[in-house]
Amino acid sequence: MDLKGRDLITTQDWSGEELLAALDLAVKMKKDRYGFADVLKHRTFFMFFYNPSVRTRQSFECAATEIGGHAQFLEPKSMRLKTATTAGETIEDAGKVMSRYACGIGIRMLEDKCSRYGEGEELLREYARWAEVPIVSMAHDKFHPCQGLADVMGWTEWLSPKGTFDPGVLKGKKLLMTWGHGALARSWSSVQEAMLIGSRLGMDITVAAPEGYDLDPEVVEWTNQNCKSTGAAFDTTHDVTSGYKGAHVVYSRNWMSPAAYRDGKFHKEEEIEKAMKLSDWICDAEKMALTESAIYTHPMPIDRGHEVTDEVASGPRSCIYDVAENRLHAQKAIMALTMGAK
């Protein structure tokens, strides 16, 4: 298997074997944190932040540093790119020149920088078309592959027998993806990626959300197909409680409604107002008591008191900090496999 030169826009684009190879290397890199320092030696990874982000920048820039390279924090707003209405450089030219400088390019572009759902995905695919080095999503409107890898890495760590790491442990376990209310009108990217990669690894999936909070129908259908091909169950419900029954992993997070984009704009304030009324939708100890002693997971940052109570988020079955740490190691593994020296 040779992943050198491969893009990572969603884990759904990679084979199961390739995903397991990435997880395996991530675990090795976590155990021997400074033992892979030649992998990106003197090489540069470009980070293109259409959206600002402290956490994603921290984890990617640390990742590059730990494997001997350097990640540049770039804000494309200072690039003059050609658009329908403005003069500037084409993505063809930008992608080709950057390929002469960097060993890979990360791009982050979330809802509020898009005029419609899917625009971020198109931008990444357009860069991938022209760049001669790998394009890695650092979260965009549809997907967040590095978060997905960090998620299943953390769940595996918590659910494997102590001292072992076997992603096979996820097979047959139930993952509840439940909507939480909140004041941040959040992206679908992390949630959709978790459904996809969880179902790839054989988990049963239940998506619980209030009416009007459907996710991307295409991604839901992919998840359904992933479940079918592993023989797992896939369900959706509008009930706030029932999904918790039998769950091994509970992922509660706010996400925007499909109505968030209208007239070429992202209606953030309206989304928040609507979501904040649905205050039953919070992950709390009472609901967690219905599960099979489930672990609690969240891609962070958490909107505590809305998406989840402090009692659960800081409780003994919360894997949030481990998952957050795994971003670092998963990203090192991705960079090593797709961009590394030799």
Add this chain to the structure above:
Amino acid sequence: MDLKGRDLITTQDWSGEELLAALDLAVKMKKDRYGFADVLKHRTFFMFFYNPSVRTRQSFECAATEIGGHAQFLEPKSMRLKTATTAGETIEDAGKVMSRYACGIGIRMLEDKCSRYGEGEELLREYARWAEVPIVSMAHDKFHPCQGLADVMGWTEWLSPKGTFDPGVLKGKKLLMTWGHGALARSWSSVQEAMLIGSRLGMDITVAAPEGYDLDPEVVEWTNQNCKSTGAAFDTTHDVTSGYKGAHVVYSRNWMSPAAYRDGKFHKEEEIEKAMKLSDWICDAEKMALTESAIYTHPMPIDRGHEVTDEVASGPRSCIYDVAENRLHAQKAIMALTMGAK
């Protein structure tokens, strides 16, 4: 002595022995500038700039580079932190996650980002409560410990016999901390730190300022106690000239009045207007002639023509560039001792 894991929010928190150890290592690192390149190898230091700063960023980022690591320049304004009125991440969560990525965190937060004096200090102490890695002040409303170390390192270099370095030389020397007029409404942080660390090392201290320019009474009292415990003298005066008599080190700098904060705001323009009227308060050759051939010191940047004349600032007894350089080496020593490998 093991300083691994220790915070540095003010030098007053460290023992005299610990401060001397830091100075000793800083001097070694200045002599052998690229000889400590494994100390932070492949490790990341986060720099959190609530306030922008070119100088502090330069010196910290260079420091990390010279000892093999990397300092990330981060602006928390792009972090969604929870506050009394906004949804976002708690400092508990932010501190715990960052501890998984970085070997240490520097924070800068000055007056104009605070709604009252002491808020910056509280923020640093809150981060220190939750972070599992050291928190280092890169200047906040109360203190500036790295500047304080660079100051006494520079004074020791200038006052020790040529080719030697003995902080004991400061014992019994007189430090004049004098207010200067100026157009920048400056922080108390550097001045208060210099008083504290100067008095820890046995210097006599005189603080000279116009009426209405008192510093933090608690810090003044700590300085007084430091002086008592070494048998040194501590004085304050509103006279613009008398403090110069017998001084060995003259530190002239503008600082804001306690009236600068009112109604939850920092009244900068009002401060500048008030200060600019007190034009007698300038360090010049005439006043310097009253001293014991004192050296002139300032944490830079200097507001020349207000805080001090060009003749003094660029004169043969000015140690300003050496003190500025010492920021680099003092910060390398702090990082090495509190965050270094092994």
Add this chain to the structure above:
Amino acid sequence: MDLKGRDLITTQDWSGEELLAALDLAVKMKKDRYGFADVLKHRTFFMFFYNPSVRTRQSFECAATEIGGHAQFLEPKSMRLKTATTAGETIEDAGKVMSRYACGIGIRMLEDKCSRYGEGEELLREYARWAEVPIVSMAHDKFHPCQGLADVMGWTEWLSPKGTFDPGVLKGKKLLMTWGHGALARSWSSVQEAMLIGSRLGMDITVAAPEGYDLDPEVVEWTNQNCKSTGAAFDTTHDVTSGYKGAHVVYSRNWMSPAAYRDGKFHKEEEIEKAMKLSDWICDAEKMALTESAIYTHPMPIDRGHEVTDEVASGPRSCIYDVAENRLHAQKAIMALTMGAK
């Protein structure tokens, strides 16, 4: 020859022998991309961006990383510099302190940050006066020396017999510098630098532009003198086509008119409106057919469809991506020669 400590504000300041040494090292560094990793080991290069730039930042920051150092991206707007009307730090103080931290300083300051032509050049010369480390232009209102070196490096690669590199091949070749219309009101810096370094290496030069688009008369005269001293021809024309005849290298780019600065401002919108009317001024296949099978060159980013057609810019005789890549290697060579260890 020892270039350690030398500034590079324009290639015209360096001897022919020095320029050839820089080109020679750049070619070696391109061949053995990661073989010079000790040259800037643990050293810091400051990049001062008065103007934002993605491309220049990318190439300088990658360059420092590839030779073992680190380039800091700094925006002087967060520095309080003394000016005629504001309190702040003098360039003397800033330059002297930065010389204690960094091995070199790059500065970028283009038209739109200047109140008149020449102000950027003066700022660089003022920094060079006080700094004790090299000042390198990262493009300013008059010159762009690293682009100039990348240009002639690329032309030499394309015009030398395959597998060889001999800048002597440029002698007697004709360089057409032709104005192109466009919507970006571009700087004179790259164009003037290309004329200067092209003429230093023995090229015949023709400058073609509409009436009212003269470049700096002093730089034009220097180019004329350079041509005289190598026995080459120098011409100017207002004809859009005739310059193409006999050309071996065609450089088409938009540039502002001398009328762009008036009343202490840069009249960008007016420039664009004026330039966009001159739509004959585009480099296309028909005009290129008049040349001696010329290569097409541009410092990028290109305003396609205005300065040049897609057919030419993406055609088989376009050297644009190679020239862009050469920025990286030329800058590594400059840093190595002027700032490198030993």
